[in-house]
Amino acid sequence: MAEGVQNGLLRAVQVARETAVHRAPNGIAYGAFGDNSLEGRDLERIVQAVPSAIAAALARKAYYFVPLALSEGRTGDSTLVAPAYTTELGDQATCHRNVTLDDADGVFISTRLLGDRFALSFEFFINVAHAFVDVTGVPDSFQQLAWSQAVARVRGETSQDAWESRNLSFSGKSDSPDIVDERAKTSFLESAFSDSIAIYLLSLAIDFDYTELREREYPLLAPQALGERLRLVGKLFPPNAGYEFAVRYRRRA
Incomplete structure (x- = not known):
């Protein structure tokens, strides 16, 4: 089991170790954890929408779709993950958190903060786009x-x-x-x-x-x-x- 922290929260690095990571046909690495309200087919459709020419620049990225991602304590240095949504934790969570993992740059996206497929998709695509531009620049x-x-x-x-x-x-x-x-x-x-x-x-x-x-x-x-x-x-x-x-x-x- 993943390491518990408080109120059922888990450390993001541990969630990453214990979550199965899939490789979409376009090459993007992603995983889903907890009660994230996502259907597998819908998530796959969203991830695979990224053209292979863009996905090729994201080899170091791994995207984790979790119920809620939030910072630990006032410093916000560490990222915690809630396996399910609660109103209290939702008030503390952010749309996404970036985490340095052993073998990848993890992006933990809070699916339960993003109320519909439109918002979730756009949050993911904004992260993909910024990461791509950081690598390739602007043509x-x-x-x-x-x-x-x-x-x-x-x-x-x-x-x-x-x-x-x-x-x-x-x-x-x-x-x-x-x-x-x-x-x-x-x-x-x-x-x-x-x-x-x-x-x-x-x-x-x-x-x-x-x-x-x-x-x-x-x-x-x-x-x-x-x-x-x-x-x-x-x-x-x-x-x-x-x-x-x-x-x-x-x-x-």
């Missing part, structure tokens, strides 16, 4: 597209980070596209690329309405501009067999 083709949209002042962005860093790229500067904060520009391009990958993967796994990503803190990127980014990502990373990418626009009555 020139995407940099050129996203920056041309920023210079043209296309409305909105795909996340708070992208929105803030894009604005900071021009903050305190003239309107000239040749005078920018290069550090903020780099941050913007990395965030925008990560976001676009995550949204692209989400579109492969489930059918969703773009407005479901709406946040209060920033306006969403204009649909036409997002479509351009997603089509480019789709060309760079074609879907695996059994998945299809499509952008559909709907006119308001």
